[in-house]
Structures are given as structure tokens and as C-alpha cells.
Amino acid sequence: MSKPYVLGVDIGGTNTVFGIVDARGQVIASDSIKTRKHANFDDYIEELHSGVMHLLHANDAEDKIQGIGIGAPNANYYTGEIQNPPNLPWGPIIPLAEKVSKAFGGIPVAITNDANAAALGEMTYGAARGMKDFIMITLGTGVGSGIVVNGQLVYGQDGNAGELGHLVVKRNNGRVCGCGRTGCLEAYCSATGVARTAREFLEIRTEPSTLRNLQIEDITSKDVYDAAVAGDKIAKDIFEYTGTLLGQAFADMVVFSSPQAIILFGGLAKSGDLLMRPLKEAFENSLMPIFRGKTKIILSELKESDAAVLGASALGWEAKYKYEVPSRTLPAVEEEA
């Protein structure tokens, strides 16, 4: 007997947002807790459980949750664990799926990383509805990706497939990347990559730029965007450079999976023509002839505030991991008066 709702949980470095979602992708209700409040993971789970139970109770949905889908950085679909997360306090290996399923009395749980969740959300409720082959690219602090082939997420042998932010785009003399190597796409085309490009351009070039009024170390991609919109030449060239590198990298992605679309999500993706014109131009010019004119580059169709929860929730429909509740009675669910 399938139930009418799923619970979507997005664990970010600052907030954990959770929402009740129906089959049409409506977020019925949502709430959040602070992710890093508890140094102990069990305490975090307890607060999450308590917060979710209140939300379910308030919406008369206690017995209506089919599954729980969770998106979190470095979350591994296969193992149910968060592995070596850069921004979470609970140790290198966090048994997320097990603890959540246990806390919720055995409701099936599935977890995946945030970019994969975004891809699932887009496929279930957004721009990729009906697509069997597409690539989701998230342009945020880093560059994340979720790849769908034959209607399925590509997880690879270990759950770590789809790290397209770490395609090497500068083989020689490339920038140091957070992954420990050099020249990765992420080091150039993330929000932080754009800020690094700005520092590089301002050092090397001599033209005037309003960006020179800022402390060079404090420049953000938002500063570059604002300057470009105001017509600043160097700022516009930074977007030209960023878009070109992205377009070239996208052409390499196409020889892999020949997707119907590459879908962009995240702050940088909202830069409009500043980014999209050079990106699409470089993309079409870089494509192998047999692929030209076939792969659309489009923006996410999910509302940004809902996207993370929706993406995670999409995984809830197919969640299979179920913690077996021991025969002894579980502690009663806490509820406030």
C-alpha cells in the first residue's frame, strides 16, 4: 500500500531543511533545524526526528509517509553513509540512512549527494520530466553533477560517479583544486572559481575596473556579476572566460553520454546571457559534429527555495533501505503539548 507523501530532507552545512512532498511535487509543508548545533550525531538525529514529527502532526501526515529521501554532501547511495564530509561535525563516516530509518520506526530511507538529488528532482518534477538521458550541473560554491543514463542515476561501482566538477580542463599550469589536484573545472567555473578568475584578471590586466575598488581578496562572484551588469569590461570578460570553459567541458560530457539536455542549477546559473551566451557558443563550437544541435542547455525549472527538498524527496519514492525495528518496544515519539 503506497502512501501519499514522501519526506525530503536536505542537509546543508548551515541548515537542514525538511518538507512533506506529494506525488505532484507540491511541498505541503516544510521546516528546518540548524545542522551544526549538536556535536553528537545522535542528538542531531533526535532534533531532526522531533522537528519532523511536529511537522507531520501539524499536517495530519504521521502515517502517510512512503519513504524518506535525503540529500547531503558526500552522501553515498549504496552505503547509506555520509563519507568524509568537509563541513559536518560528526566524524568521517556517518551512518545516516540507518540512524534516520531507526529514528522513524523503520520507514525506508535513501540518501544521495546533493547534485544527484537535484538531478532526481529535475527528472521527477522539473525540466527533465520525460527525459531518460541528461546531466545536471550545479554551479554553486563548487561544481556538482548528477548524470542520468537510461532513466537511472549513474552511481558507478562505489556511489561516487558523477564528479564532473573534477574533469580536468587545464592540463598544464592549472589552478589548485580542493580535491588536491590541479586544473579541475570546479577551480574555474564555480562561484569561488569566478572569484579566483577575478583576482587573476585584475592582477594581470591593466584596464580600469570598478572591481579594483574592492579588497581583492574579498571579491565574490556576486561582485563580478554586479560589475558586469553595470558594464564593467573586465567583469564581462570574466564571465566570457567562465562560460567558454564550461561550454568546452560540456562538449566533452556529450561524447560520454549524448544527453538530451544539460540542466544548470545554482547561483551562478542565474547570470543570464553574461554566462549563457559564451557558454552556448563555446559548447556548439566544441561539439563533435555528430552531436551538434542535439543537446539543449537549459536552466532548472524548480523553485530555488524548494529545489533541495524536492530533489531529496524524489529519492523517497524509491527508498528501499529499511532499518529493522527490533522486537522490543521503541521509545515513544516525543510530542510537545
Place this chain on the structure above:
Amino acid sequence: MSKPYVLGVDIGGTNTVFGIVDARGQVIASDSIKTRKHANFDDYIEELHSGVMHLLHANDAEDKIQGIGIGAPNANYYTGEIQNPPNLPWGPIIPLAEKVSKAFGGIPVAITNDANAAALGEMTYGAARGMKDFIMITLGTGVGSGIVVNGQLVYGQDGNAGELGHLVVKRNNGRVCGCGRTGCLEAYCSATGVARTAREFLEIRTEPSTLRNLQIEDITSKDVYDAAVAGDKIAKDIFEYTGTLLGQAFADMVVFSSPQAIILFGGLAKSGDLLMRPLKEAFENSLMPIFRGKTKIILSELKESDAAVLGASALGWEAKYKYEVPSRTLPAVEEEA
């Protein structure tokens, strides 16, 4: 009612080889015809049909063929057509699956390009048995690839996915590739790529080399191999260069699909440590840390003489395209006395 055999057909630029294959991957019997003898495609199909029928008859297998799998350059799994083949005389679009199924009275036919067929062969009978995620790389005149994700070949939206020979490995100042672009892996790491590297090295470098005794335009990858085996420094460096570029490109493939293995097939793959040592070294050094030590680089386990037919035959088991035989009687199968 499944039948005990499939027919595998490998259409090459010179020969078309076909064989009867059983479920364990034994080639029961095989034969071949010349691919380019007939300018007219129907005449070619007639000769193929006749040759196959003789083989089936001689092996008492006329009614024992479950399906026909065909590997051919630029063959499209989705459309059943060969599209714009560089080395075949029958026009830009060749309706291969339809014509073959028709000729054989409606036996289901499936076709795919030769690298995809090689991947299927390896998965069904060879080094990839039991693997759900791997990449097949064929190092021949060109560099071909077949990608398997979640146990399925990656075809993409148009059947053209898996063109990893056309990943761009030299973004600037790259060699012209047959695809019309510059810097593709294939322009460096195919047999012809190795020969091009030889010409480049011999022009630029000044050391003595036995390769200088050859006409520079006539040098083949085999010449380079022989010289390297004999200890020639430049020839060995050519393999070092080739292996390094391959290893770096393989590391980019891993961020896409995190495969259990990358499997090599083709003449160049048999260069032993000359190629494999620098390849594996560059591969491990280039991998993103989370992927290190996980993806094996191995050689095909199929006997070279059988591999193409076996690969094609593997597709025969799942062939679905079936030409509907019209109600009128088909011409009787010709048989020689």
C-alpha cells in the same frame, strides 16, 4: 521458446565475418565474405544471406538462431541504420537491421557500433563478466569506446554516446582529428596517432633512432613498437607519451562513471609494459583521490580472432527488431547442391 544459438556478424571495412555462437560464448563455426565486393547494398545482403545459410546448413543450425547481432562502424542501435560510414560503399544511410531481418525471414536483429559490440562481448563472455560498470576502449586505427552503466550500454539520446576517442586531451595547439576538430584523444593514442607522434618526435628531437632509417611518412605504430622493444630511446618515449595521455584521459572517464574496470582491446593494447606502465602510472597519479586504487585497467579476455563476432553475437541474445514478413511467400532460400 528460446533457441540455442545466435549469429554474430562483424562488418569491417575489408571483411564481413559471421559466426554461430552458443550461450557459453563458443564460436561453433564461422566464415566470411568480402565487404566491399558489391557496390549495391542488396547484392551484399544477398551474398551475406547465402553465406550464412550455408554455414547454418553445414552445422544443422537453420532453425536454432535466436537472434542476429551485428557490429559495424557507425551502426546505430536505435535506428538500425549505419550512418555516414567512412569506409563502406552503400551510401550515407544504410538500413542494415531491416534488410538483414527481412533476408532472414524475420529473425530479430540488433546492430551497434564495433566498440559497443566489443563491450557487450566482454560483458557476456570476457573480462567484464559480472561487472555492471565498466568502459571498453578499443585502440585500433582509431580509439573507440563502449560504456556500460548499471549493466546497460550507454547509447544516449541518439545512439551515439560513448565516443571517448573524441575527448579533447589537448585544448590548445592540438592535432587535427578525423572528426573535424583538434586535440582529440584519438589523434594521439590510436595506432595512427602513435605514428603521428613518431613523426613529430623525429622532427623535433635530435637523438639517433632506428626509426630514422624508415621513410618518415611510412612509419607505423608497429615500427615504433618493434623499435621500442629493441631498446630505441625515442620509440620508448613515444609509448611513454601515448600511455601518459591515455592514463590522464582515463582519469577523466572515471569521474564520469566510476567504473570497476577500463578494458583495453586492439592492436596497440598488446604493447605490454611499454604502454601499460606509463598508462597505469599516469592514471593513478591523475585520479581524483576518492577514486584511487578502485578502477582496474585490464586487457580483453576474448581471443582476438573471435572477439568481433562474439561481441556482435552478444547483442543477438537481446535483439528485438523484427522485420514483419509480409503474408506473401518469400523467395525460397537458395542452396547449392
